[in-house]
Amino acid sequence: MRIATYNVNGVNGRLPVLLRWLEEERPDIVCLQELKAPQDKFPEGPIRDLGYEAIWHGQKSWNGVALLSRVGEIHETRRGLPGDPDPSQSRYIEAAIAGVIVGGLYLPNGNPRPGPKFDYKLAWFERLIDHAAALLATGAPVVLAGDFNVMPTERDVYKPERWTDDALFAPEVRALYARLLEQGWADSLRRIYPDETIYTFWDYFRNAFGRDAGLRIDHLLLSPSIAGRLKNGGVARQVRGWEKTSDHAPTWIELNGPAS
DNA sequence: ATGTCCAAGCTTCTTGGA
Numbered sequence: 001m002r003i004a005t006y007n008v009n010g011v012n013g014r015l016p017v018l019l020r021w022l023e024e025e026r027p028d029i030v031c032l033q034e035l036k037a038p039q040d041k042f043p044e045g046p047i048r049d050l051g052y053e054a055i056w057h058g059q060k061s062w063n064g065v066a067l068l069s070r071v072g073e074i075h076e077t078r079r080g081l082p083g084d085p086d087p088s089q090s091r092y093i094e095a096a097i098a099g100v101i102v103g104g105l106y107l108p109n110g111n112p113r114p115g116p117k118f119d120y121k122l123a124w125f126e127r128l129i130d131h132a133a134a135l136l137a138t139g140a141p142v143v144l145a146g147d148f149n150v151m152p153t154e155r156d157v158y159k160p161e162r163w164t165d166d167a168l169f170a171p172e173v174r175a176l177y178a179r180l181l182e183q184g185w186a187d188s189l190r191r192i193y194p195d196e197t198i199y200t201f202w203d204y205f206r207n208a209f210g211r212d213a214g215l216r217i218d219h220l221l222l223s224p225s226i227a228g229r230l231k232n233g234g235v236a237r238q239v240r241g242w243e244k245t246s247d248h249a250p251t252w253i254e255l256n257g258p259a260s
Numbered sequence: 261a262t263g264t265c266c267a268a269g270c271t272t273c274t275t276g277g278a
Binding site: 010012036037060203204207 | 262263267268278
């Protein structure tokens, strides 16, 4: 079973790219972020035509998250984090799909730092850590996937020294990511490739993709009860090279066993 | 400081967010 996360950066503006990727790769379960579309403007029809059921939490102009499945019904378990510091922002959606709890998230960017947006990022991250602990306590197989807006280590940044003051690489934020992992979550791609350079995002500026000046900020975390099924994973870099594409590339994992 | 791209609106350019 393959699960992917993809920050589409505008689900309608990138619809041809999204549909092409879904057709070519046929992931079983997909977490989408940055829909940038109100609830009634999600392109449910074309996605359904490719065989995917979908649930989504839209928002005018900004944010927005969705879950897609072509391997069975989506049983929504929540939208929004418990105690979300600003529930008007659509950043979390969770469902049981094919025997797995999938939490799709779009963690706040947090720039500029310092400032209220950075404070909101830290507060949101704390709420995520609390909820992640509650999910682990159930013992259920859980995948937490999405745009975390965090490069966990220096290996995940093309030029770490340039990013130390940025909200995506600030010590406080990396410490929160480390705290989350210490609960027992496995960072899938790092589990498979401990020492490789892996990027999931390349800025539109300054030919960042051409120079491979990238960041690894999209992550798929596995609870201990499912981590043993991790078989493979990667980044669909070619998608970042298509016309009218997102600044992120889809990131995916393959789990042993059927989509039961 | 810059660079690029998108959505939205008192819209055909401007603005904010990433």
